[in-house]
Each structure stands twice: as structure tokens, then as C-alpha cells.
Amino acid sequence: MSIAADAPFLVIEADVSAPFEPGHIGAGARRCIPIVGGRVSGQVAGEIIPGGADWQTIHDDGNLQIEAHYAFRTADGDIVEVISSGVRSGPPDVLARLGAGEAVDPSLYYFRTSIRFRTGAPRLAHLNWKLGIAKGARRPGGVRLEVFEVL
Template structure:
């Protein structure tokens, strides 16, 4: 039986916002805590580019990742983006990276990890933005989703705005 209060809405749709590549500093392993192993992946730079904005990732911020006992990584990311015309944008996102047990050895291997097909693991994020720039103020009011994957020297995401 369905609840009569439930409304039938259109499917959720998205539009490409940008592709971002984040270069990472060597990891800082904070250690095993009550929730799992905490690791800091510090941002060392990078770039982003899309139809409405482009620029660089500043070397401020990073991912205070939590590796749960079941092997899933919980993301807690804060980054600063600088647009090509000088605006600063604070980007935050959480998410999950679920790697099947049979792929964990490959992902841990510093050489083979970049050859693993991103479709074989689940790496999703939920970016939000904050800026004081009038030109990019529209970012303050949107919700996004992202698909992550490994690249040499860091990580990358395809980010889409939920419309």
C-alpha cells in the first residue's frame, strides 16, 4: 500500500559542473582509533575545469579519511579552489569509497592502483560550495554529486550539479 502523501516527481537529473584533479601530499597515518584508521591525505594542488568555471586547487586542505573495519573509506574533505579570475571557493564533501575485497591488494599497490577500472569500485561524493564572490555566488545554492577515481599522484572527480 502506498502512502497518499507521496508525490510522483520527475527523476533526479544532473549537469556536468567540472572535472577536478587533486594532487596529494604523502599521507599522514594518524592511526587506529575507536571508529577505524584515520589518515590525512593533504592537498598539494591540482586543477578543475568545466563549462562555467575553471582554475586551480590550492595546496590548503585535504581529506581526513576514515578507513572503517569493513574496508570502506569515509571521506571528510575541505579544499580551496581558485578560479581563473581570482575568486576563492571553499569546497567540502563527504562520501564513500567502497573497494571490493578482491581489489584491495591492487588498490594498495603503488603501481597497479592506477590501472584498476574505476567502474569496479564505488567512489561517490557530495560536494557543496561556499564563496563570497558575486560572480560565483550561484555555487552557494547548489548541491552536487561526484564520481571519484585514482590518477597518478592523486585523485580525480567528475562533478555534476543536481538540477
């Protein structure tokens, strides 16, 4: 197994709004970040449909488990569902800066997700059987994911 590391096959730039926090669940505090739009570019392009969310578990040390679920629409009107599961970790001071919404150099923290896709569009059916690994960067107002295909 290898990862096509020469270039991402997709770049996802998700716009987010203010989070809400349902509270502590024993394994950590829960936070939900609504996904309100954005863009997808690369082998498939489209606009992220508002209404998705990134559900996170924040551990006592500040590290996160991430579960995001959203969809995008291509210019042809095809819908692609995105299911992303991953982690974001780093030194406490860096995680605190990210939590405060600051722009932080992505080389200072670890942000990776596995990504699956679902679509009923015949021309995009190959996405249903593709696994991606994304390298993420938290930006003020959003997230950028460079998605690489697992070969």
C-alpha cells in the same frame, strides 16, 4: 529530484602527497591525505590551492568514509571553498590495490561524494546554493571527480 547526468558541470583533478595516519579511533583507522594542487575545469575553472586535505576513516573491511576540504582560485582571483563528503568501497582485492597506489579501473569500485561550495565572489554566488554529486576515480598521485548538479 534528479541529477543532470548528461555531462559534469565541473571536473576536479586534485593532486595529493603522501598520507599520514594518526591511528585507530574505534570506528576505524584515520588517514589524512594532503591536497597539494590540481585543476578545476568546466562551468568554473581554476587551480586548486595547496593546503587542503582529505580525511578518511578506514573501516576493518577496507571501505572508506571521506571528508575532504580544500579551495581553488579562478583566473579572476576568486576563491571557492569545496566541502566533500562521501564513500569509497569495493571488493577487498581492489581496495588493496588502490591502497597500494595502483591505477585501478574505476568501474571496479564505488567512489561517490556529495559536494558543497562556498564563495564570497558575487559572480559565483550561485555556487553557494548548488549541491553536487561526484563520481570519483583514484589515480596514482591524485583524484579525479566528475561533479554533477543535483536539480
